[in-house]
Every structure is written in structure tokens, then in C-alpha cells.
Amino acid sequence: MNLSYIIIIELFGTIAFAISGAVSAIEKKLDLFGVLVLAFVTAIGGGTIRDVLIGNTPVTWMRDLNTPMVILATALLAVFFKNRLKLLPKTLFLFDTLGLGLFTVTGIQKGIAMGISPGICVALGTITGCFGGVMRDLLLREIPVLFRKEFYASACIVGGSVYVLLLPVCGQVIAQTVAIVIICALRSLAVRFNWRLPSV
């Protein structure tokens, strides 16, 4: 049951980030191929870096045809419904935020499964959550979202820390769910109320 829960988390995170990548590419007027590439890079970027750093190779998406299929289908749907998506920036923001929370949790879980120490797992989860977006921004030559947005990776670090603290107490499903809620809530509140860390 725990296994299937993390698989569902990974699936929804993949869909959310694929939409975010596809929409960024559509806004930049890229061609169909560019849209597909951005959807893939955003959806698998964080997980790929995670797998490479921990030596989990061939990386996950190469051993599992479902992930590429889901991204392809999601990107094509995004292209098909692009006019509707543009009307829904708030829905889109929610998807992106959900992806951030979901992928941070998958990164931490993989690290813990490898026996990596909890503090490092929080960093690994944060990388997993954030780097799909960073790679998307580098390819589009934007300032990486990491540095622009209010409370982006900071939300992952807070939620991830709660995860590793709760894990021995509550078990995986509850710890993961609480972490996802915290990350998404922090990120949403930060954007809603324009919270920022102070410039140093």
C-alpha cells in the first residue's frame, strides 16, 4: 500500500510538471517538438538529477515506459486545450505547486530507501522538486524560478524537514501527506501574501 501511494504521488507530480513545462513552451511560441521537450525536461529533470546523484541508473524513466507515455499524453492534451489553460493561471499555479510538493516527497523517499542520512535526504528532495523547473528555465533562458519566486525551495526544505521528523513517528503515508500539504500551503500562502525571504 505504501508502494502504491508513492507511485500515485510520482504520477501526479509528473503530470503536473509536464503541464507546467508544456505551457511555458506554448507561451514562448515554440513548435510542437519544443513543447514536448519542455514537458519532458520539466517532468523528468528533477528525478533524473536525483537518480544520477544517488547512482540509481539507468535512470527511472528509462526503465519505465509509463512515465514517457504519461508525459507525451499530458503534453499533447496541453497543446490541444491550450486556450483553456491560458484562462486558468491559478489552476496552473496549483498544478505546479502540487508537483513541487509531490516530487520533493518522492526524492526524500528514494534517498531514505538508499540509506542516506535524513538531512541530506531533505536536500535531495528539494533538488528533485526544484530542478525540473530550473532546467526548464535554463533552456528557455529565464532566470531560474528558484531565485525569482517567493519561498520556492524554502517551502521544500521546511516540508521535507517535517517529513523526516514525522517519519519515525507516523509512518510513510501520513508523513508524506503532511509534507505535501505543508509545501503546497507554504508556497500558496507565500504567493498570496507575497512572502519573501529578506535580501541579505
Place this chain on the structure above:
Amino acid sequence: MNLSYIIIIELFGTIAFAISGAVSAIEKKLDLFGVLVLAFVTAIGGGTIRDVLIGNTPVTWMRDLNTPMVILATALLAVFFKNRLKLLPKTLFLFDTLGLGLFTVTGIQKGIAMGISPGICVALGTITGCFGGVMRDLLLREIPVLFRKEFYASACIVGGSVYVLLLPVCGQVIAQTVAIVIICALRSLAVRFNWRLPSV
């Protein structure tokens, strides 16, 4: 014989991409070291990402002194004959295109040898073919060739798909040769007739 064929393909691809990287650096007025770095990054970038993604480490160029030697010699020759190279943009384009076709095929072949499923191998081949150029462009702060040029990665996907379809029928040498010809032909025709995928 199959083995030596793929080695020849890899060798010519390396030379072609080393020239492309060196000439890009020369045009940007980099110093000799910058030219060598760009030649290396362009020639080994795609193969390095391929090796890292499939866990084939230490990466190929670290275990084989010939590759760095070939790149060094190629880059120095490019510097020496730089005036002549500038007169030949079409020859250069042919080399770049040849590199794209050759490296896509080596990427697919390595993936198949690892037992990765054919559809994923096409993606792996496309990454191998394209990412040397993407890394070159990122280092030079250009918009990645992937998004600028007509039919760049798309040609790899089409040619790569033909490769994995032909492989069980015709054997490696024929499948590889046909794939290289298709990729180079598609790319050349696309530039000649300004084919583009539609903006979505």
C-alpha cells in the same frame, strides 16, 4: 565487423562535432583554451550525458585516450585552417548534420546493448545526438540549437524510430546506415526548404 562499424561511426561523429564546437568558439573570438573546451564539450557532451543516464561510468572518454586525442587534433586543425573553414559554411553544416546522425545511432546502439526498451532508446539516441550542441550553446549563451533550427531533434526521432524498426529485420549495419542517411537527409532538406514544425 559490427563493432568496428559503430566505432567508425563514433569516430566520425566525434570529429564532426569537434569541428562544430571549435568553429563556434572561433566565431565568438574565444582564446585557444576556449576553442579547445568548446570542441571537447560539443564532441563529448552528448555521449557523456548518455553514459551518465545509463550508468556507463567512468564515462567512455575517460577510458579511451583516443577520443580526447582525436578531439585535440581536430580542434588544433580547425584553428590552423580557420580562414578556410569560414569560407565553407555549407561544408560545416554537412559535418554538423553528419555528427547529429552518427551520434544518434551510437546512442540508440548503446541503449539496446543495455537492454533498454526501443522507444526509450530513440529518446536516448536523440539526447546523444543533440546535447553536445545544446551544451555548446548554453556555454556560449546562445538559444539552444534544439529550439532554433528547423527539424533538429525531430530528424533524430524519425531516423531513430526507423533504426529500431529495421533492426530486427535487417541487422545492425543496414539499420544504422539507413538511420544516418534519413537523419542527415531530413535535416538537409528541412534547412534547404525551410521546413518547420508549426508553432502551437
Place this chain on the structure above:
Amino acid sequence: MNLSYIIIIELFGTIAFAISGAVSAIEKKLDLFGVLVLAFVTAIGGGTIRDVLIGNTPVTWMRDLNTPMVILATALLAVFFKNRLKLLPKTLFLFDTLGLGLFTVTGIQKGIAMGISPGICVALGTITGCFGGVMRDLLLREIPVLFRKEFYASACIVGGSVYVLLLPVCGQVIAQTVAIVIICALRSLAVRFNWRLPSV
């Protein structure tokens, strides 16, 4: 004793690059999180790429909590003393240069321990020394230091070559010390007297 010497080299290199990353972020007016990220990326970037290329995974900083702790402490101190650091660009330059020399040596040493041929180890050391700074610059969207500064990677190549030539004659400690001195001296002299490689 040799082991502890290389650990000290790695420690000082980490501190030096963490300062360099933190100060770059402070100058760009990033928030506290951005400063921490830049300190981490600069300090672990080169070593992470080294570990990934040679297949030494999970990468070093994931197996050793000391490194992240040192970087965190260094970055916080850099923020705390930021006014004082700004007054000391020459001290800062010395730290950056020291980091370059120290990390080049650790990269070569790891490559030799893996049985990689000496010429390739020089390239591996140069990558280890330079790529933290390159990643920092890419994230800040600057032209990579590699291409801007006088004699940056070239100094690593010269010093690294001396290291692998001296190693069979003098033993590790002397070879490493001489290499570090050469790299730092070349780099300092190059900046002092504005040495540049000729544009080709």
C-alpha cells in the same frame, strides 16, 4: 597521513568556494536562500560532476554530513560578515584561486585512485576545479568564468600535468603541494600582469 592531507585540501577548497559562491549571490542581492544555494552549488558543483563522471555514487557530499555543515556555516558567516568581505576583494580572489588549485588536485587524486590514465585525470581535475564556478555563473546568468578570466582552466591543466609527472618521482604530498602552488601562482600572476591566451 596522505589520506588526511587530501581531506584537509578538500576541506579548505570547499570553504574557499563556498565563500566565493555566497559573495557572488550577495552582490546580486539574492535572498538568504539564494545565498545558501549558490554557496552549495559552487562548493560541491565540481566534485559532484567529478563523482558522476567516474561513477562514484551516491556522490561524496551525500555520504558525508561534514561537507554540507561546513558549507552552511561558511555561507552564514559570509552573510554575517558581508560588509567586511566586500572590502577585501583581493582576499576573496586568493580564496577563489586557492579553491581552484585545491579542487584540481582532489579531482586528479580521485581519478588516479580509480585507475584512470594520467592525461585524463588532468582533465578530470580541471573539471573538478572549474565547474563549481561555471555552474555558479550559469545560475546567475553570467558568462562562465572559464571564458572570461585570464588563465583559469589553463592554470589547472599546467599544474595538473606537473602533478601527474611528479607523482611517480616525489610521492603524493609533494606532488600535490607543488601542483597547488603552481596553479595558484600562475593564476595570480596571470591576473596581476593581465596574461591572456591569444584569441585565435
